[in-house]
Amino acid sequence: MANPDQQAAVTALLTNTSLVEVLKPQHVVTIKDSASVDQTLRVLAAHRILSCPVVTSSTEMLDNSDTANPTDRIKDVAGFIDIRDILSSFLQEVGIDELKEAKMLKRMRILEEAGSRFAGKCIKDLKSLGSDGWFYNLNAASKTTLRDIIYDGFLHPTSVKVFGGTRKRSVVHRLALFDDEHQLTHIISQSDMIKFLYEHLDEMGPIAEATVEQLGFLRGTVITVRPETPALDAMILMETRNISAVAVVAASGSIVANFSISELRTIVSEHFGSLSLPVGEFLALEHGTEYAGYAIMKEETEAIEATPAAKFAHDRNLRRRESNPGYEVGQQLITCSPSSTFAEVLDKLVHNRLHRVYVCGPGLVPTGVITLTDILRKLVEG
Missing domain, CATH: 3.10.580.10 (CBS-domain)
Incomplete structure:
Protein backbone atom coordinates (compact mmCIF):
# COMPACT_ATOMS: atom_id res chain seq x y z
CA MET A 1 0.00 0.00 0.00
CA GLU A 203 7.98 13.79 -11.11
CA MET A 204 6.40 10.81 -9.37
CA GLY A 205 8.49 11.03 -6.23
CA PRO A 206 9.17 8.09 -3.84
CA ILE A 207 6.49 5.82 -5.27
CA ALA A 208 8.65 5.25 -8.36
CA GLU A 209 11.17 3.32 -6.25
CA ALA A 210 8.63 1.49 -4.09
CA THR A 211 8.58 -2.25 -4.72
CA VAL A 212 5.75 -4.38 -6.00
CA GLU A 213 5.50 -6.04 -2.60
CA GLN A 214 5.49 -2.72 -0.70
CA LEU A 215 2.68 -1.42 -2.90
CA GLY A 216 0.50 -4.45 -2.18
CA PHE A 217 0.35 -5.86 -5.70
CA LEU A 218 0.74 -9.45 -4.46
CA ARG A 219 -2.77 -9.69 -3.06
CA GLY A 220 -5.34 -11.85 -4.77
CA THR A 221 -5.12 -15.09 -6.71
CA VAL A 222 -3.63 -15.62 -10.16
CA ILE A 223 -6.14 -17.54 -12.30
CA THR A 224 -4.31 -20.23 -14.27
CA VAL A 225 -4.84 -22.96 -16.87
CA ARG A 226 -2.58 -25.72 -18.15
CA PRO A 227 -1.14 -25.66 -21.71
CA GLU A 228 -3.30 -28.64 -22.67
CA THR A 229 -6.51 -26.83 -21.65
CA PRO A 230 -8.60 -26.14 -24.77
CA ALA A 231 -8.49 -22.45 -25.70
CA LEU A 232 -12.28 -22.45 -25.70
CA ASP A 233 -12.34 -23.65 -22.06
CA ALA A 234 -9.86 -20.93 -21.12
CA MET A 235 -12.16 -18.39 -22.75
CA ILE A 236 -15.17 -19.75 -20.84
CA LEU A 237 -13.19 -19.47 -17.60
CA MET A 238 -12.32 -15.84 -18.39
CA GLU A 239 -15.96 -15.09 -19.14
CA THR A 240 -17.14 -16.80 -15.94
CA ARG A 241 -14.60 -15.00 -13.76
CA ASN A 242 -15.05 -11.69 -15.62
CA ILE A 243 -11.33 -11.35 -16.30
CA SER A 244 -9.39 -10.51 -19.46
CA ALA A 245 -6.53 -13.01 -19.14
CA VAL A 246 -5.31 -16.21 -17.53
CA ALA A 247 -1.77 -17.40 -16.89
CA VAL A 248 -0.81 -20.62 -18.67
CA VAL A 249 1.31 -22.72 -16.30
CA ALA A 250 3.20 -26.02 -16.47
CA ALA A 251 2.64 -28.91 -14.06
CA SER A 252 5.45 -27.47 -11.92
CA GLY A 253 3.50 -24.22 -11.57
CA SER A 254 5.95 -22.18 -13.67
CA ILE A 255 4.41 -19.75 -16.10
CA VAL A 256 4.49 -20.75 -19.76
CA ALA A 257 2.39 -18.07 -21.43
CA ASN A 258 -0.31 -15.46 -21.12
CA PHE A 259 -3.69 -16.07 -22.74
CA SER A 260 -5.69 -12.87 -22.96
CA ILE A 261 -8.23 -10.97 -25.01
CA SER A 262 -5.30 -8.99 -26.44
CA GLU A 263 -3.93 -12.22 -27.93
CA LEU A 264 -7.14 -12.44 -29.98
CA ARG A 265 -6.91 -9.01 -31.58
CA THR A 266 -6.30 -10.49 -35.05
CA ILE A 267 -8.80 -13.37 -34.88
CA VAL A 268 -11.50 -13.54 -37.59
CA SER A 269 -14.55 -15.79 -37.78
CA GLU A 270 -12.92 -18.43 -39.99
CA HIS A 271 -10.40 -19.05 -37.19
CA PHE A 272 -13.01 -19.93 -34.56
CA GLY A 273 -12.41 -23.64 -35.12
CA SER A 274 -8.87 -23.22 -33.77
CA LEU A 275 -10.36 -22.44 -30.35
CA SER A 276 -10.73 -26.21 -29.93
CA LEU A 277 -6.93 -26.54 -29.83
CA PRO A 278 -5.01 -26.74 -26.56
CA VAL A 279 -4.25 -23.21 -25.46
CA GLY A 280 -0.49 -23.77 -25.88
CA GLU A 281 -0.95 -24.78 -29.52
CA PHE A 282 -3.48 -22.01 -30.14
CA LEU A 283 -1.05 -19.34 -28.92
CA ALA A 284 1.81 -20.84 -30.95
CA LEU A 285 -0.41 -20.75 -34.03
CA GLU A 286 -1.32 -17.11 -33.39
CA HIS A 287 2.38 -16.25 -33.04
CA GLY A 288 3.44 -18.16 -36.15
CA THR A 289 5.47 -20.85 -34.42
CA GLU A 290 5.17 -24.54 -33.57
CA TYR A 291 4.30 -25.63 -30.06
CA ALA A 292 6.49 -28.56 -29.01
CA GLY A 293 4.66 -29.07 -25.75
CA TYR A 294 5.64 -31.10 -22.73
CA ALA A 295 5.53 -34.50 -24.42
CA ILE A 296 8.76 -33.58 -26.19
CA MET A 297 10.24 -32.24 -22.97
CA LYS A 298 9.49 -35.63 -21.35
CA GLU A 299 11.09 -37.52 -24.24
CA GLU A 300 14.17 -35.34 -23.93
CA THR A 301 14.32 -36.03 -20.20
CA GLU A 302 14.18 -39.80 -20.77
CA ALA A 303 16.95 -39.50 -23.35
CA ILE A 304 19.33 -37.65 -21.04
CA GLU A 305 21.01 -40.83 -19.81
CA ALA A 306 21.25 -42.19 -23.35
CA THR A 307 23.70 -39.73 -24.88
CA PRO A 308 25.75 -36.70 -23.80
CA ALA A 309 24.30 -34.83 -26.80
CA ALA A 310 20.76 -35.31 -25.52
CA LYS A 311 21.73 -34.02 -22.08
CA PHE A 312 23.39 -30.97 -23.64
CA ALA A 313 20.28 -30.26 -25.73
CA HIS A 314 18.01 -30.66 -22.73
CA ASP A 315 20.10 -28.38 -20.50
CA ARG A 316 20.28 -25.77 -23.24
CA ASN A 317 16.50 -25.94 -23.64
CA LEU A 318 15.98 -25.41 -19.92
CA ARG A 319 18.38 -22.43 -19.88
CA ARG A 320 16.58 -20.92 -22.83
CA ARG A 321 13.25 -21.37 -21.08
CA GLU A 322 14.51 -19.69 -17.93
CA SER A 323 15.95 -16.75 -19.84
CA ASN A 324 13.00 -16.28 -22.17
CA PRO A 325 9.72 -17.47 -20.63
CA GLY A 326 6.99 -17.82 -23.22
CA TYR A 327 9.24 -18.97 -26.05
CA GLU A 328 7.37 -22.31 -26.28
CA VAL A 329 4.34 -20.49 -27.73
CA GLY A 330 6.13 -17.72 -29.56
CA GLN A 331 5.57 -15.11 -26.86
CA GLN A 332 8.17 -12.98 -25.18
CA LEU A 333 6.61 -13.21 -21.76
CA ILE A 334 7.59 -10.29 -19.55
CA THR A 335 7.54 -10.86 -15.79
CA CYS A 336 8.71 -9.07 -12.68
CA SER A 337 9.56 -10.06 -9.12
CA PRO A 338 8.16 -8.88 -5.76
CA SER A 339 11.27 -6.72 -5.38
CA SER A 340 10.84 -4.99 -8.75
CA THR A 341 10.24 -1.26 -8.42
CA PHE A 342 7.17 0.57 -9.65
CA ALA A 343 9.38 2.34 -12.21
CA GLU A 344 10.60 -1.01 -13.53
CA VAL A 345 7.03 -2.28 -13.89
CA LEU A 346 6.03 0.84 -15.86
CA ASP A 347 9.09 0.37 -18.08
CA LYS A 348 8.10 -3.22 -18.87
CA LEU A 349 4.49 -2.29 -19.61
CA VAL A 350 5.31 0.65 -21.87
CA HIS A 351 8.23 -0.77 -23.85
CA ASN A 352 6.50 -4.09 -24.46
CA ARG A 353 3.02 -2.58 -25.01
CA LEU A 354 1.49 -4.83 -22.36
CA HIS A 355 -1.79 -4.67 -20.46
CA ARG A 356 -0.50 -6.73 -17.55
CA VAL A 357 2.69 -8.13 -16.08
CA TYR A 358 2.92 -11.26 -13.93
CA VAL A 359 4.80 -11.18 -10.64
CA CYS A 360 6.82 -14.39 -10.33
CA GLY A 361 8.74 -16.01 -7.52
CA PRO A 362 11.36 -18.77 -7.72
CA GLY A 363 10.90 -21.12 -10.67
CA LEU A 364 8.81 -18.50 -12.50
CA VAL A 365 5.76 -19.42 -10.42
CA PRO A 366 3.25 -16.52 -10.70
CA THR A 367 2.33 -15.03 -7.33
CA GLY A 368 0.50 -11.95 -8.59
CA VAL A 369 -0.54 -10.03 -11.66
CA ILE A 370 -0.46 -6.26 -12.16
CA THR A 371 -2.89 -4.79 -14.68
CA LEU A 372 -3.19 -1.24 -15.97
CA THR A 373 -6.39 -0.88 -13.95
CA ASP A 374 -4.54 -2.00 -10.79
CA ILE A 375 -1.92 0.70 -11.32
CA LEU A 376 -4.39 3.50 -12.00
CA ARG A 377 -6.49 2.49 -8.99
CA LYS A 378 -3.39 2.45 -6.78
CA LEU A 379 -2.41 5.95 -7.88
CA VAL A 380 -5.76 7.65 -7.34
CA GLU A 381 -7.23 5.60 -4.50
CA GLY A 382 -4.09 4.64 -2.59
Missing part, protein backbone atom coordinates in the same frame (compact mmCIF):
# COMPACT_ATOMS: atom_id res chain seq x y z
CA ALA A 2 1.35 3.41 -0.96
CA ASN A 3 1.85 5.67 2.06
CA PRO A 4 0.83 9.38 2.04
CA ASP A 5 4.40 10.57 1.37
CA GLN A 6 4.69 8.24 -1.63
CA GLN A 7 1.27 9.29 -2.91
CA ALA A 8 1.78 13.07 -2.64
CA ALA A 9 4.02 13.63 -5.67
CA VAL A 10 2.00 11.47 -8.06
CA THR A 11 -1.25 13.05 -6.86
CA ALA A 12 0.21 16.48 -7.61
CA LEU A 13 1.33 15.33 -11.06
CA LEU A 14 -2.11 13.98 -11.99
CA THR A 15 -3.96 16.93 -10.46
CA ASN A 16 -1.82 19.56 -12.18
CA THR A 17 -2.07 18.00 -15.65
CA SER A 18 -5.19 18.48 -17.77
CA LEU A 19 -6.42 15.81 -20.14
CA VAL A 20 -6.03 18.06 -23.17
CA GLU A 21 -2.26 18.30 -22.49
CA VAL A 22 -1.73 14.63 -23.30
CA LEU A 23 -3.82 14.46 -26.47
CA LYS A 24 -2.18 13.95 -29.86
CA PRO A 25 -3.73 14.10 -33.35
CA GLN A 26 -5.17 10.75 -34.38
CA HIS A 27 -7.61 9.02 -36.71
CA VAL A 28 -10.57 7.49 -34.91
CA VAL A 29 -11.75 4.18 -36.38
CA THR A 30 -15.52 3.69 -36.16
CA ILE A 31 -17.82 1.02 -37.53
CA LYS A 32 -21.48 0.91 -38.60
CA ASP A 33 -23.95 -0.96 -36.42
CA SER A 34 -25.16 -2.67 -39.61
CA ALA A 35 -21.75 -4.30 -40.11
CA SER A 36 -21.51 -8.07 -39.78
CA VAL A 37 -19.42 -9.87 -37.18
CA ASP A 38 -16.94 -10.84 -39.90
CA GLN A 39 -16.63 -7.26 -41.15
CA THR A 40 -16.17 -5.96 -37.61
CA LEU A 41 -13.46 -8.49 -36.74
CA ARG A 42 -11.60 -7.69 -39.96
CA VAL A 43 -11.69 -3.95 -39.24
CA LEU A 44 -10.37 -4.52 -35.70
CA ALA A 45 -7.69 -6.94 -36.96
CA ALA A 46 -6.60 -4.58 -39.76
CA HIS A 47 -6.02 -1.77 -37.26
CA ARG A 48 -4.77 -4.15 -34.52
CA ILE A 49 -7.24 -2.71 -32.03
CA LEU A 50 -9.53 -4.42 -29.52
CA SER A 51 -12.45 -2.03 -29.65
CA CYS A 52 -14.00 0.87 -31.55
CA PRO A 53 -17.07 3.12 -31.42
CA VAL A 54 -20.19 1.95 -33.25
CA VAL A 55 -22.12 4.45 -35.40
CA THR A 56 -25.81 3.90 -36.09
CA SER A 57 -26.53 3.09 -39.72
CA SER A 58 -29.22 5.76 -39.88
CA THR A 59 -26.48 8.32 -40.47
CA GLU A 60 -25.83 9.41 -44.02
CA MET A 61 -23.06 7.36 -45.60
CA LEU A 62 -21.29 8.06 -48.85
CA ASP A 63 -20.42 4.42 -49.54
CA ASN A 64 -21.27 0.85 -48.60
CA SER A 65 -18.16 0.13 -46.55
CA ASP A 66 -18.32 -1.40 -43.09
CA THR A 67 -16.38 1.46 -41.48
CA ALA A 68 -18.16 4.71 -40.76
CA ASN A 69 -17.54 8.19 -42.11
CA PRO A 70 -14.94 10.23 -40.17
CA THR A 71 -17.47 13.09 -39.89
CA ASP A 72 -20.09 11.00 -38.09
CA ARG A 73 -21.34 12.74 -34.99
CA ILE A 74 -21.47 11.59 -31.39
CA LYS A 75 -25.30 11.76 -31.44
CA ASP A 76 -25.19 8.90 -33.93
CA VAL A 77 -22.77 6.76 -31.90
CA ALA A 78 -24.37 3.80 -30.18
CA GLY A 79 -21.38 2.96 -27.98
CA PHE A 80 -18.32 0.72 -28.26
CA ILE A 81 -17.94 -2.85 -29.43
CA ASP A 82 -14.94 -4.97 -28.52
CA ILE A 83 -13.59 -8.42 -29.27
CA ARG A 84 -14.67 -9.67 -25.85
CA ASP A 85 -18.30 -8.77 -26.63
CA ILE A 86 -18.11 -10.67 -29.92
CA LEU A 87 -16.50 -13.77 -28.43
CA SER A 88 -18.95 -13.78 -25.51
CA SER A 89 -21.84 -13.65 -27.98
CA PHE A 90 -20.28 -16.49 -29.96
CA LEU A 91 -20.03 -18.65 -26.83
CA GLN A 92 -23.75 -18.15 -26.25
CA GLU A 93 -24.49 -18.82 -29.91
CA VAL A 94 -22.57 -22.09 -30.13
CA GLY A 95 -24.10 -23.69 -27.03
CA ILE A 96 -21.47 -24.69 -24.50
CA ASP A 97 -23.27 -27.85 -23.32
CA GLU A 98 -22.94 -29.41 -26.77
CA LEU A 99 -19.18 -28.96 -26.64
CA LYS A 100 -18.48 -30.25 -23.14
CA GLU A 101 -18.25 -33.94 -24.02
CA ALA A 102 -17.01 -33.52 -27.61
CA LYS A 103 -13.43 -34.44 -28.48
CA MET A 104 -11.14 -31.96 -30.20
CA LEU A 105 -11.94 -32.76 -33.86
CA LYS A 106 -15.69 -32.78 -33.24
CA ARG A 107 -15.35 -29.53 -31.31
CA MET A 108 -13.46 -28.03 -34.22
CA ARG A 109 -16.22 -28.99 -36.68
CA ILE A 110 -18.91 -27.57 -34.40
CA LEU A 111 -16.98 -24.32 -33.94
CA GLU A 112 -16.28 -23.98 -37.65
CA GLU A 113 -19.92 -24.53 -38.57
CA ALA A 114 -21.17 -22.18 -35.85
CA GLY A 115 -18.49 -19.63 -36.77
CA SER A 116 -19.61 -19.64 -40.41
CA ARG A 117 -23.19 -18.84 -39.38
CA PHE A 118 -22.13 -16.35 -36.71
CA ALA A 119 -19.88 -14.42 -39.12
CA GLY A 120 -22.87 -13.04 -41.00
CA LYS A 121 -24.76 -11.78 -37.96
CA CYS A 122 -25.26 -8.04 -37.63
CA ILE A 123 -23.38 -6.68 -34.62
CA LYS A 124 -26.42 -4.79 -33.33
CA ASP A 125 -28.17 -8.17 -32.95
CA LEU A 126 -25.50 -9.83 -30.80
CA LYS A 127 -26.58 -11.35 -27.49
CA SER A 128 -23.78 -10.09 -25.26
CA LEU A 129 -22.84 -6.47 -25.61
CA GLY A 130 -21.31 -4.00 -23.21
CA SER A 131 -19.50 -0.75 -23.55
CA ASP A 132 -15.85 -0.87 -22.63
CA GLY A 133 -15.67 2.84 -23.26
CA TRP A 134 -16.97 6.21 -22.17
CA PHE A 135 -17.65 9.47 -24.01
CA TYR A 136 -16.36 12.88 -22.98
CA ASN A 137 -16.60 16.40 -24.38
CA LEU A 138 -13.29 17.78 -25.63
CA ASN A 139 -14.19 21.25 -24.38
CA ALA A 140 -14.38 19.96 -20.82
CA ALA A 141 -11.06 18.16 -21.27
CA SER A 142 -9.10 21.40 -20.91
CA LYS A 143 -10.58 21.82 -17.41
CA THR A 144 -10.44 18.16 -16.43
CA THR A 145 -7.36 16.81 -14.68
CA LEU A 146 -5.84 13.41 -15.36
CA ARG A 147 -6.78 12.39 -11.84
CA ASP A 148 -10.43 13.23 -12.52
CA ILE A 149 -10.39 11.33 -15.81
CA ILE A 150 -8.77 8.27 -14.23
CA TYR A 151 -11.16 8.23 -11.28
CA ASP A 152 -14.43 9.29 -12.94
CA GLY A 153 -13.68 8.04 -16.46
CA PHE A 154 -11.76 4.78 -16.29
CA LEU A 155 -12.42 3.54 -12.76
CA HIS A 156 -15.91 4.87 -11.98
CA PRO A 157 -17.59 5.71 -15.29
CA THR A 158 -20.65 7.76 -14.43
CA SER A 159 -22.34 7.96 -17.80
CA VAL A 160 -21.47 4.97 -19.95
CA LYS A 161 -23.39 4.94 -23.24
CA VAL A 162 -24.21 1.25 -23.69
CA PHE A 163 -24.53 -0.38 -27.10
CA GLY A 164 -27.00 -3.21 -26.60
CA GLY A 165 -26.98 -2.79 -22.86
CA THR A 166 -26.51 -6.43 -21.86
CA ARG A 167 -23.20 -6.17 -20.02
CA LYS A 168 -22.51 -3.74 -17.22
CA ARG A 169 -19.06 -2.19 -17.01
CA SER A 170 -17.69 -1.12 -13.64
CA VAL A 171 -14.36 -0.16 -15.24
CA VAL A 172 -13.67 0.96 -18.80
CA HIS A 173 -10.39 0.90 -20.70
CA ARG A 174 -10.89 3.72 -23.20
CA LEU A 175 -12.55 7.12 -23.59
CA ALA A 176 -13.84 8.67 -26.81
CA LEU A 177 -13.63 12.46 -26.99
CA PHE A 178 -15.92 14.60 -29.14
CA ASP A 179 -15.76 18.29 -30.03
CA ASP A 180 -18.38 21.05 -30.09
CA GLU A 181 -19.49 19.84 -33.51
CA HIS A 182 -20.13 16.46 -31.87
CA GLN A 183 -17.49 14.78 -34.01
CA LEU A 184 -15.24 12.09 -32.53
CA THR A 185 -11.69 13.38 -32.31
CA HIS A 186 -9.69 11.09 -30.02
CA ILE A 187 -9.67 7.73 -28.29
CA ILE A 188 -7.61 7.78 -25.13
CA SER A 189 -6.89 4.55 -23.28
CA GLN A 190 -5.56 3.31 -19.97
CA SER A 191 -2.34 2.53 -21.87
CA ASP A 192 -2.02 6.22 -22.74
CA MET A 193 -2.24 7.08 -19.03
CA ILE A 194 0.47 4.56 -18.18
CA LYS A 195 2.70 5.93 -20.94
CA PHE A 196 2.25 9.47 -19.59
CA LEU A 197 3.25 8.31 -16.11
CA TYR A 198 6.32 6.56 -17.48
CA GLU A 199 7.37 9.71 -19.34
CA HIS A 200 7.09 11.65 -16.06
CA LEU A 201 8.78 9.21 -13.71
CA ASP A 202 11.06 11.94 -12.40
